[in-house]
Amino acid sequence: MKKFVFPLILLLAATSAFAETPDWNRILTHIDDMTNFNDNDFSSEITVVTAKPGEDNTVIQARYFRRDKAKQMVIVILKPDVQKGQAYLQQDDDLWFYDPESRKFAFSSMKDRFSDSGAQNSDFSSVQLHVDYSVESSGEDKLGKFDVWTVMLRAKDKSVAVPGLKLWIRKDNDLVLKQEQYSLSNRLLRTLAIPSYQTVSGHFFPVMMLEVDNVKVGEKTQITFKDVSIAKLPDSVYSKSYLERVNQ
Amino acid sequence: MVVRRIALRNLNRQKRRSILLGGALAFGIMVLMMVNGVVGGILKSIELNFSNIAVGHIFFAEVEKNEKGRIIYSIKDDAFLMDTIKKLGIEPTYIARRTMAQGTLVANGESLSRGLSGVEWKQETELAKNLDLVSGSLKDIAGTQGIVISINQAEKLNLIPKKEPDATVKSAWSKLPKAEKEAKQAAWDAAREAALKTSIGETVLVELQTVHGQQNLGEFQVKAIYQAQYDFYAYMDRAYLNKLTDLPENGYNQFGMFLKNYSDIDKTTARLFDVLKTRYNMVPMDKVNGRGFDTIVNDLKKESFSGSKFIITNLNNEIANIKSIFSAVQMVAFAFFMLLLLVIMVGITNTFRIVVFERTREIGTMRALGMQRKEVRNVFLWEALFLSIIGTLGGFVLSGILLAILGAIKWNVMAEMNFFLNKGHLMITINPMVMILTLALVAGLTLLAALIPARRAAKMEPALALRTSY
Incomplete structure (x- = not known):
């Protein structure tokens, strides 16, 4: 009898392990599908509040447009007044920053800070987790009242801005609740928390994101998205001439 | 008469x-x-x-585009360039092969953006001699994660107290009797002097990007503090900076050459171009003359090309x-x-x-x-x-x-x-x-x-x- 017990335990363990190993390709693709807007335009008003130790909070309000299918994005800053009219334009892999004072466009990067706030330009672009990353390790955890998967992702390609990502993903609906971003040297750079989502035509979009800079200790950023819409926008919105026009 | x-x-x-x-x-x-x-x-x-900041009078660069269209600077082989310099009878007074990058230095909750200059310390003994050190030493810096920062950078990173206390402290001091005020100032100066010594070995984190645009973070220890009239750079070992920027261990991305006579730089640049174009896919001189390096590269970003493009330019173009x-x-x-x-x-x-x-x-x-x-x-x-x-x-x-x-x-x-x-x-x-x-x-x-x-x-x-x- 004893000789059957050990193999049985092994078999049970293996079965349970197999049952609990999620299909990461499906989950990552699902996350991308839920959070990207490939069939519609997306627009919203964003507020970025940055808190730095020993400094007053800075608040930036902006209008935000995205067309993920064409890899296009526009952000036009509305407040503060000194930055009014400054804008970002993404077309494919290129990102430009427009300064209405000099009326010039300068090359920017997704990894750069968004208008000197604690947020990064990449926080506003669409993500392609299933394309850009491969799974290195995974596990289970509990985050607040939610059962979550934890997964460590590594960039497949050298051009992906964040080389390492650790995600906390709700088991019941695949929504990412928390994210840690790691450098190429595997140092923790930033921690993002997304406490709640809003649904827009079957897509999910954060109501708010909280970001903690793990390098510049004490620096925190809160990004709020409101007045979300998926109404079709004219093609001209995603152009340099539009940014010049809105400043006239 | x-x-x-x-x-x-x-x-x-x-x-x-x-x-x-x-x-x-x-x-x-x-x-x-x-x-x-x-x-x-x-x-x-x-x-x-400018020649001290840009490290040279004449500059040579190799530029290529990765599959995402990002411009990458990396000089793979300078044997032909060196051979040309020799054959043309050009006698440079100094040659610097550096890895240059932009990064954010972080320490004590403070951060500042600066140029990062990766130095091959064993080759660049002149730089080691010319850096006006006020603390620390460059003796064993080669091959380490040591960083050389300026006094100004050390102040901004809160590693040492500022030379003068801020206005509120000064205003409080102004109400004190003269002897007490002088004692406070002397204590302040002594604390600064002490901090200059104790800050050696302190950790400075550096946020930067690889040549492909990935985020990276390096951890450095302060090896020395220098004083200079401008402090655009923090200096470090080239091999470690290469590792952080994802360049080959012995690679570099900027070749700078100083000439004995500044007035010769346009003529020398033209002579070098004439020979280099026989081997390399050079950016033509009419697209280089009178234009800064960034403008030249911005034009290359719009161009479609494969393989490497080479640029020979000089300080006159930078400061035109x-x-x-x-x-x-x-x-x-x-x-x-x-x-x-x-x-x-x-x-x-x-x-x-x-x-x-x-x-x-x-x-x-x-x-x-x-x-x-x-x-x-x-x-x-x-x-x-x-x-x-x-x-x-x-x-x-x-x-x-x-x-x-x-x-x-x-x-x-x-x-x-x-x-x-x-x-x-x-x-x-x-x-x-x-x-x-x-x-x-x-x-x-x-x-x-x-x-x-x-x-x-x-x-x-x-x-x-x-x-x-x-």
């Missing part, structure tokens, strides 16, 4: 008039020389400072815009000088007409005593020439004194203005050729202004002149 003596005596006889005319000339020349001296000095400072601004200032100063000179010339013509009128009987006497018409004309022309020489030399002396005073002053200006200075002082340049040309121009124009009255004096009939009484 007699003619010249008479001319000099006449000048001396009418001192007030001579001083006024000579003084006006001296003033105009002083303005011109001062503008030229200061602007030329500023340009020299810019060339010197700045140079054109200062050239415009020099042109305005010259136009002002010419206007002033024109007014003075009219003054000289009128003065000499009056002089001829006043000396009519004297001219008659000289002619009666046998002086030829030509000699009479020459008396006035020599007088004008002496006036111009004295005025011009006076202008040179005045401007020399003022420029020497300006050059001796240590200017306490904003850090950004240091770019136009040399170690806090205005650099003064005096171009002997400009001085000779100015002297010739002023002399020529003065002679021209005096010519008509002089010829009128020469044409006078002696008998008529002797009879004239005013």
